[in-house]
Amino acid sequence: MATLRLLVIRHGSTDSNRERRFTGWRDVPLSDVGRQEAEAVARALAGQPVAAVYASPLQRARVTAEIVAAAHRLTVTPLPDFREMSFGDWEGLTVSEVQACFPEDFARWRGTAPQQVLRPGGESMAEVAKRVGRGLAEIRAGHPEQTVVLVTHAVVTRLLVLSALGLEPDRYWSVDVSPAGITEIEYRDDWTTLHRLNTLAHLESPPPSREPAREDHTTEATRATVRPPTPRAGLADPATSEP
Known part of the structure; x- marks a missing residue:
């Protein structure tokens, strides 16, 4: 039975994300924060047996x-089927601008x-879903029994x-997806399992320190009060989520 373990990563942050703009096919760069987030993802996945890395172009x-690929000494294979939805005339506009210019469509979208x-000038969700399904079929055919990013x-x-x-797709807002969030899906011939959704704990952990290790004087009582950060996952709030 062929199994694909797919680690789906949303790209790191951009200035457009921060400004809450519909970006779509606009080819904007990562912000400095976005690069730091990408490095955190790379650290989080460094120990994974990744066979290939694919990306939107x-x-x-x-x-x-x-x-992410550099940590595994891999090159990135671009797949246009995984490009973001084209938002047409909405691209480059902020959420508030779209709400003012296209009130009825915006209300349906949110x-x-x-x-x-x-x-x-944009794509329908059905058109995006069709090409995403095509791209997924290509990855599944090429990587049986492997882990792919x-x-x-x-x-x-x-x-x-x-x-x-x-x-x-009418349940679109039931899923929250943050910049640099990690989602893991396992595909089998007869079953699909969502193992994790939009985990962000790697973004809340500082990078490894290069300073020499220091003696730990923390008491057992103090250690007992420490809790790991809780990753955000689950429902998205259409009023506050990014486009």
């Missing part, structure tokens, strides 16, 4: 993937019918998760 995903929105975007990641859970 847009530079925010490609550069994130290159940072409500219970995001799959019904047809933006001028895919660096992509918010819409694509949500569609992969919804498909894995057998949910329709």
Whole structure:
């Protein structure tokens, strides 16, 4: 039985994310924070038996993937099927600007019918889902019994998760996807399992210190109060989530 373990990574942060702009096919670079996030992902996956790294050809995903791939001495294979959704006339606009210029479509997008929105010059969610399914089939065919990293975007990641859970695109806002979040999906011939969703603990851990180790004087009582950070995952709030 062929099994694919797919580690889906959303690219690191960009200035457009911070400004809450619809980016889509605009080829914006990672911000300094985004590069740091990509390095944190690379550290988190350094011990994984990664056989291949794929990415959207847009530079925010490609550069994130290159940072992750370097830890495994791999090169990145670009797959256009995993490019972000084209938001057409919405691209470059902030959430508030889209809400003002396209109030009815924006209400559907942020409500219970995001799959019904047809933006001028953009893609429908059905069109994106079709190409994502095509790209996934290509990866599955090429990597039986292997672990593969895919660096992509918010819409694509949500569609992969919804498909894995057998949910329709109208449940789009049931999935939260953050920059540099890690999602793990296992594909078998007869079953698909979502093992983790949008884990972010690696972003809350500082990079390894280069200073010499110091003697630990922490008491047992103090250690008992320390708790690991809780990664965010699960439901997204359409009012506050990025586009």
